[in-house]
Amino acid sequence: MWCSLLFLLQLLGVTTTEEGHWEDCKYGHQGSESHDRKPFCSWTCLLFTLQWPAGFCQSLSKEIPCRIPENINTWTIHGLWPLHVLSCCNCWPMFHSDIQQLEAQLTERWPSLVKTKSSFYFWTDEWQKHGACAACVEGLNSPLRYFQICLKLRGQFEIHRLLEDAGVTPSCERPYKVEEVRRVLAPHLGDEHEIQCVTDNKDRQVWFQVKIPLSRNFTIGCDHNSDTKTDPGPEWAFSSGHPCPPQVPFYYFPINHEQPQQPCR
Structure with a gap:
């Protein structure tokens, strides 16, 4: 207060x-x-993270129900995270009125995929953990501007279309290799993007999300010169994901709205 x-x-x-x-x-x-008096504005890099709903549902424990709204058939936003922030101000609250004008777009592009948590809860969590840390940069210095930038970046990175055009489509049977997917995405996401997987209950590598490094001015690529580990996100996440092993094929599961946690059953 x-x-x-x-x-x-x-x-x-x-x-x-x-x-x-x-x-x-x-x-x-x-x-x-x-x-520790190091200002949180000392960060230089951001990670814009997109998640694949079918893969996200594999990251949850059985006790946490996943949901994929009927209108969601593509990659959604997980968050925009400044890297290597030592501490962040927790005193900038976000109210519904701050983002009301963006709610329809956020619901489509950034929905909560956890049945017991509302989308507004998800957005608030991301603002408090990451957005407030980035608020020293012009263009991100309010909840409204932070979410506007995230939506703009989501429009810039239409990876579903890029993958589909290259013949990389969701499948329960066909696994993919990291290198073949990187060849498709690198010209558009930069060479430093990270393809992340989770391990499902059958010990398979499942594509979960993509992390895209950005500089403070939102251009692609950033020389962070250290581990890109960040807070894995909300407390309901069962697994924060890991880089997909280069030598192990991974699965790009299709979205199943009726059984989101068992898309290939």
């Missing part, structure tokens, strides 16, 4: 003598007791 008030005062041009508290909000610290 204190940070939210300070943000409002700053936007209105009102000064405050509580410089220490404002610095904590401005630089993403959780409170004045924080000893």
Whole structure:
């Protein structure tokens, strides 16, 4: 609440003598007791992550029901994540009114695939964990702008069409190799994109998502020079995924709206 008030005062041009508290909000610290004063704006790279609904459902435990809305037949957004953020301000809340004008597009492009969690819950979670950390960059400095950029990037990366045009289509029988898929995607996603899998209950590698590195100005590619591991996302995820093994074929399962967690049964 204190940070939210300070943000409002700053936007209105009102000064405050509580410089220490404002610095904590401005630089993403959780409170004045924080000893690490590295600003969260020091990050240089982003990961734009798209998920394949049929693969995502394989990442959930049996106790967590998956759902794929009838209108969802393509890749959806998982998130836009700044890399190597040491701490992030948790004091910028998001309200439904912040993104109301985008709700129809977000519902189509960024739905929750967990039956027990609403899409707004998913969006709020992504904003609090990642969007607020990126808010120091112009174009991402509000919930509305963050989600607008994500939707714009989703329109830029129509990987379903790219794959289909190259004959890479969902199948329960035909496995694919990492290199043949990379050859299709690299000209459009850059050489550093990562194809991620999860292991299903039959010990098969299943395509789960694609991570696309971007620079701060949203151009493709970024020299992050270190591990690209990020927070795996919401607490309901059973597996955060792993790079698909280059020598092991993986499956690109079809979407099954009626049995999303058993698409090939």
